[in-house]
Amino acid sequence: MTQKKNVVEIIQYPSASEAKSFIEKHHLKKPEKTILQIIGSCTVDYRGRAKSVLDWGERFIIIKPDGNLMVHQPVLREPINWQPAGSTTEFRVDDELFIVYSRHRKPSEKMIISFKEIFSIVICELKDTAQLKIVGMESDVVNHIIKDPSCVEDGLRIHKQEKQVDSGMIDLFAYDKSHTPVIIEVKRSLATISNVHQLRMYVNDMRHESESANVRGILCAPRIPDMIKNLLLDYNLEWKKVEHEIVLPDDKQKTLTDF
């Protein structure tokens, strides 16, 4: 792999004024393209939806091109404080302190981060358009049905994803080929008794709402035990076995079914 040069700019232990000119040179010309990280000892003052003060501590500030700003302490996954996307950031020197001033309008939020000592500043330009691909989620099964409604039933038309009714949110709302409303409840693994009751409540809600006695409910899951099928029959509900796609680690990995 060839490494692209000049993507990262680093300065260590700058004074407040050195920090300011370093940021002006490498970040402020194109803040919408560069990620800025400041590591050092700082306080954080926040005024906005609430008020907060964070006393001196050594921490990690990340400012992303979309305006997101995060203050990370040495531990924990989440930032201890942050500003949302769309915030604008200014940098000042006040006495010996280096000040990061981030502002967001609507809701109005201000954050002042004052550094008395900076250990390092890293400015980099990163290209990353990839999206996280997770398999085995309920949404995989839902998307599979949206893409190909015939895997549930021929002639099925998906009308709406996530439709609100009194007792909750319907996964998929559809019409069958004779225009009867169909409520589809999706599970990513084994269907359970509570899924049946959930579907039953949705169907009842829908019957009241549309004043139509004819509303169908279908439970879709990769595996539906016989006991659940019997329960569904008791309530005049239906089921369909729907598997979600299993994605191999990559296309070079073969499966045992190839042999």
Place this chain on the structure above:
Amino acid sequence: MFNAKAKAEILKDLIDVTSPLVNEVKFNVSEKGINLRAVDPAHVAMVDLTIEKDAFDEFKADEMELGVDMDKFAGIMRLASSGDSISLTYDDKANRLVIQIGNLVRKMALIDTAGMPDPKMPTLELPGKVVVKASELIQGVRASEAISDHLAISMNKDNFELFAEGDTDTVNLSLSKDMLEGLTSNGDCKSLFSIDYLSNMIKPVKSSEPLTIHLGNDNPTRVEFAIANKKGHVTYLLAPRIESE
């Protein structure tokens, strides 16, 4: 009827072999012991495991199927220390497995086995066979893990080799016939495998135990080893990766 008593290690072996691959397993219980077969969702690896009746301190069973949620079972078995005697009883009225660890009684609901697959083991003609001390393979896989996500296993009539290549580093484990407990190979065999799967596979193997590896060319490997104080047997199939162009 199913009523068995065993040392915690025996059941932990079973869990270690199975749970990396699947969440739900069907135990086929008979008077001879317990057998199960499981395939991971991507169909890359399959495990066939048998624990003979003799591995248990007590074992009485009719033929039956028990659907077990492996995460749940593993969680329960974490309550047991090694050496603990664990009693397992099937409660057919409530379809539960009653697990007794010391004075603790844990009743675990079983899963309906209807619709759970009975995976077929593919018949494979694998010309190479080597018997190697597990510790050698464990060391090779551990070393490779650090530098790559796949490794090559190869053998010819005189030699068995494991090779992994990262961006800058390589790992090579080469064992000649006299360093092995057995080697038969008609010609050269070589296949590539994912290290993730291999490292899960070797986790439950005792390092002093011999391990039999059957190998072909760009074919799955069949690895066999003993568990449960040699009173249990595992056959593990792993599909290969295709050699990169």
